[in-house]
Amino acid sequence: MEHAPKAIDVTNDVEMRTFNFFTMGIDGHPLGLHLDMAIPTILNNADEEQQKDWLPKAANREFIATYAQTEMGHGTNLKKLETTATYDPKTQEFVLNSPTITSTKWWPGNLGKSSNYAVVMAQLYTQGKCHGAHPFFVQLRDLNTHKPLKGITVGDIGPKFGMNTVDNGFLQFDHVRTPRRSMFMKHAKVLPDGRYVPPVHDKLNYSAMVFIRAAIVSGMAYHLLVTSTIAVRYSAIRRQGEITPGAGEVKVLDYQTQQHRIFPQLARGLAFRLSGQYIMKLYTQTMDDIRNGDISAVPDLHALSCGLKAVTTHHAALGLEQCRMACGGHGYSQASGFPLHYSVAVGACTYEGENMVMLLQTARHLMKIAKAIRAGQSPKSNKIVDYLFHKGPPKCLIDQAYDTNYRNVLESFEHLARRQTLEVYDKLVQLQQQGRNYEQAWNDCAVELCKATRAHVRTFLARTFVEEIDKISDLSIKSVLQDLLQLYLYYEVTECATGLLEDGFMTGQQHKYAKKKIYEALEKIRPNAVSIVDSFDFQDRELHSVLGRRDGNVYENLLKWAQSSPLNKTDVLPFHHKYLGKMMEEARQRSKI
Numbered sequence: 001m002e003h004a005p006k007a008i009d010v011t012n013d014v015e016m017r018t019f020n021f022f023t024m025g026i027d028g029h030p031l032g033l034h035l036d037m038a039i040p041t042i043l044n045n046a047d048e049e050q051q052k053d054w055l056p057k058a059a060n061r062e063f064i065a066t067y068a069q070t071e072m073g074h075g076t077n078l079k080k081l082e083t084t085a086t087y088d089p090k091t092q093e094f095v096l097n098s099p100t101i102t103s104t105k106w107w108p109g110n111l112g113k114s115s116n117y118a119v120v121m122a123q124l125y126t127q128g129k130c131h132g133a134h135p136f137f138v139q140l141r142d143l144n145t146h147k148p149l150k151g152i153t154v155g156d157i158g159p160k161f162g163m164n165t166v167d168n169g170f171l172q173f174d175h176v177r178t179p180r181r182s183m184f185m186k187h188a189k190v191l192p193d194g195r196y197v198p199p200v201h202d203k204l205n206y207s208a209m210v211f212i213r214a215a216i217v218s219g220m221a222y223h224l225l226v227t228s229t230i231a232v233r234y235s236a237i238r239r240q241g242e243i244t245p246g247a248g249e250v251k252v253l254d255y256q257t258q259q260h261r262i263f264p265q266l267a268r269g270l271a272f273r274l275s276g277q278y279i280m281k282l283y284t285q286t287m288d289d290i291r292n293g294d295i296s297a298v299p300d301l302h303a304l305s306c307g308l309k310a311v312t313t314h315h316a317a318l319g320l321e322q323c324r325m326a327c328g329g330h331g332y333s334q335a336s337g338f339p340l341h342y343s344v345a346v347g348a349c350t351y352e353g354e355n356m357v358m359l360l361q362t363a364r365h366l367m368k369i370a371k372a373i374r375a376g377q378s379p380k381s382n383k384i385v386d387y388l389f390h391k392g393p394p395k396c397l398i399d400q401a402y403d404t405n406y407r408n409v410l411e412s413f414e415h416l417a418r419r420q421t422l423e424v425y426d427k428l429v430q431l432q433q434q435g436r437n438y439e440q441a442w443n444d445c446a447v448e449l450c451k452a453t454r455a456h457v458r459t460f461l462a463r464t465f466v467e468e469i470d471k472i473s474d475l476s477i478k479s480v481l482q483d484l485l486q487l488y489l490y491y492e493v494t495e496c497a498t499g500l501l502e503d504g505f506m507t508g509q510q511h512k513y514a515k516k517k518i519y520e521a522l523e524k525i526r527p528n529a530v531s532i533v534d535s536f537d538f539q540d541r542e543l544h545s546v547l548g549r550r551d552g553n554v555y556e557n558l559l560k561w562a563q564s565s566p567l568n569k570t571d572v573l574p575f576h577h578k579y580l581g582k583m584m585e586e587a588r589q590r591s592k593i
C-alpha cells in the first residue's frame with residue numbers, strides 16, 4: 001500500500017492540550033471532547049477527503065464536536081447500542097433515530113450546551129442488515145443560532161459527582177437525515193448503492209477510546225503528582241504534636257505514618273507518567289502502522305491500554321484520598337483543592353471503559369498467551385508479554401545482597417503474574433471440561449482474571465520505571481529518583497505480598513525485608529520531599545489549593561479564603577431573624593410563662 005500521508009502529528013500536541021484540559025479548567029472546558037476524542041476520531045477514522053474537509057475546521061475551532069457513544073441504557077456493551085443509522089440509497093443518506101428512551105445518548109461531555117457537532121456511534125443498517133456500531137459525524141445545532149436542528153433533542157444531564165463545569169448532555173434523534181459521507185469512511189464504507197465494505201479490523205473505529213485510555217495514564221500521574229505536591233507542602237508547614245517531649249511541635253511530615261501515606265503516591269505518580277509516555281508512543285506508532293496497512297500491534301495496544309487505564313485510575317483514586325486524609329481537617333475544606341481534584345480524577349475509573357471491564361479485556365489477551373504457553377509455543381519477541389513464557393527463579397531473591405537494577409524484585413512480579421495467569425487459565429479449562437460453557441466459565445473466573453491483569457500491569461509499570469530511571473545520566477537527579485524507585489518497588493511487593501506468599505515463593509522474612517526497604521526509602525526521601533514536588537513546578541492556579549501554595553503562607557490565606565466566602569459578606573444573614581432568631585425569641589417567651 002502506498003505510504004499513506006502521515007497525519008498531522010497531534011499526539012504530543014493533543015497530549016499537551018489534554019494536559020491543559022487538566023490545568024486550564026481542571027474540571028473541564030467546552031473543548032474537552034473536541035480536542036480529546038473528536039479530533040482523534042477524525043484523524044484515525046476519516047478518509048482523506050473527509051480529513052481535508054473536517055480537520056482544518058476542527059483544528060481551527062470553527063465548530064465544537066463531542067463524542068456521543070454512551071446511551072442511557074448502555075455504556076460498556078457497545079454491541080447493544082440502540083441508536084440506529086439506516087442507509088437510504090434513494091437519497092444516499094443515513095437516517096439517524098433513537099428508537100427507545102434507553103437509546104438516548106447520555107453522558108457525552110460538552111454535549112449539553114456547547115457542542116454543535118458530534119461523533120455519533122450508531123448501529124449501521126444497510127440493505128436490511130446490521131453491521132454493528134459505526135461512527136458518524138453529525139451536525140446537532142445551527143452554527144449561527146446554536147439552536148438544535150430539526151429532529152434533534154439535546155440538553156444537559158444535570159449536576160454530577162464532579163466535573164460540574166462540563167455540560168455532559170443527552171441527545172435524541174427523531175429520524176434525522178445525514179449525508180452518506182457523514183459516515184467515517186477510512187475503515188468501513190457504505191457505497192452509494194448501499195453495499196457495505198467492511199474494515200480490515202472491526203475495532204479500528206474504536207481508536208478514539210484507545211487514545212483516551214492511553215492519555216488517562218499520564219492524566220492519573222498528573223493528579224497524583226498534583227495532590228502529592230499539596231500534601232507534601234502542607235505537611236512541611238503544619239506542626240502538630242511532639243516526637244521528643246519538650247522539643248516542640250514537629251512538622252507532620254516528620255511522622256513516619258505521614259511519609260508512608262504520601263510518598264508512595266509521589267512514587268506512583270512518576271511510575272504512571274513513565275508508563276504513560278510509553279503507551280502514548282505505542283498508540284502513535286500503532287496509528288501510523290495502521291495508516292500503512294499494518295494492524296499487527298492493535299491487540300497489544302488494546303490490551304495494554306485497557307490494563308494500564310484500569311490500574312492507574314484505581315490507584316490514583318485511592319492515592320488522592322490518602323493525600324486528602326493526610327491533611328486533616330483543612331484537607332476536607334474546598335480550600336485544599338482535594339474535592340476538586342478527586343472528583344475529576346475518579347471519573348476516569350468509569351469513563352473510557354469501566355475498570356472491571358477493562359481489566360477483563362486485558363485478561364482476554366493474557367488467556368490467549370496462556371493457551372500458547374500451555375501448547376508449548378515459544379514467545380513472539382514481544383517485550384510486554386514475553387516474560388510469561390519464561391521460567392523464573394523457583395524462589396524469591398529480593399533479599400540477596402546485590403539486586404542489580406532490581407532484577408530480583410522484577411522477577412518476583414513476573415512470577416506472580418505468570419502464576420496468576422496460568423492458574424486462572426487452567427481453571428478456565430477445567431471448568432469447561434466439567435461441562436460449563438466458555439462464557440459461564442469465564443464469568444466464574446472473572447475475579448481471578450482481573451488479578452492476573454493487575455499482576456501483569458504491575459510488572460509492566462515496575463519494569464518501565466526501572467528502565468527509565470536507569471537511563472538518567474545526571475547522577476544527582478538519578479539518586480533522588482532511585483529513592484522513589486526503591487520505595488515504589490518494595491511498596492508494590494508489600495501490596496502483592498499475599499500472592500507472593502501464597503505459593504511459598506516469598507518467605508515471611510523476605511516480606512519483612514521489603515518493609516525495611518520501604519522505611520529506609522521514606523527516610524531518604526524526607527529531606528528532598530519539598531524539593532521534589534517543587535521541581536514539578538505546578539502553578540498555584542492549577543493546584544487550586546491554599547494548602548499547597550508555593551509560598552507556604554497557608555494560615556493567612558486560609559482565613560482570607562474563608563472571609564471571601566459569600567456567606568461572610570454580612571455579619572448577620574437574613575435567614576437569622578426570619579428563622580433562628582424568631583425560633584429563639586419564641587423559645588425565650590415560652591420559658592418565661
Ligand SMILES: CCCCCCCCCCCCCCCCCCCCCCCC(=O)SCCNC(=O)CCNC(=O)[C@H](O)C(C)(C)COP(=O)(O)OP(=O)(O)OC[C@H]1O[C@@H](n2cnc3c(N)ncnc32)[C@H](O)[C@@H]1OP(=O)(O)O
Binds near residue numbers: 021069070079206218
Ligand atoms: C511532572 C508533572 C507531569 C504530570 C503529568 C503530565 C501529564 C500530561 C498529559 C495528561 C493527559 C491527560 C488526559 C486524560 C484524558 C482526559 C479526557 C477525559 C474526557 C472524558 C472522556 C470520556 C469519554 C467516554 O467515556 S467515551 C465512551 C467510552 N466507552 C467505552 O469505553 C466503552 C467500553 N466498551 C468497549 O470498549 C467494548 O464494548 C469492549 C471492549 C468492552 C468489548 O468490545 P466488543 O463489544 O467488541 O466485544 P468483545 O467481544 O469483548 O471484543 C471483541 C474483540 O475485539 C477486541 N477489541 C475490543 N475493543 C478493542 C479495541 N478498542 N481495539 C482493539 N481490539 C479491541 C477484543 O480484544 C476482542 O478481541 P478477541 O481477539 O476476540 O479477544
Ligand SMILES: Cc1cc2nc3c(=O)[nH]c(=O)nc-3n(C[C@H](O)[C@H](O)[C@H](O)COP(=O)(O)OP(=O)(O)OC[C@H]3O[C@@H](n4cnc5c(N)ncnc54)[C@H](O)[C@@H]3O)c2cc1C
Binds near residue numbers: 067347357360
Ligand atoms: C465523567 C464522565 C464522562 C463521560 N463522558 C463520556 C463521553 O464524552 N462520551 C461518551 O460516549 N460516554 C461518556 N461517559 C460514559 C462512560 O463511558 C460510561 O459511563 C462507561 O463506559 C460505563 O458504562 P455505563 O455507565 O453504562 O456502566 P455499565 O456498563 O452499565 O456498568 C455498570 C457496572 O456493571 C459492570 N459491568 C458492566 N458490564 C460488565 C461486564 N461485561 N463484565 C463485568 N462487569 C460489567 C461495570 O463494571 C460497572 O461496575 C462518561 C462518563 C462519565 C462518568
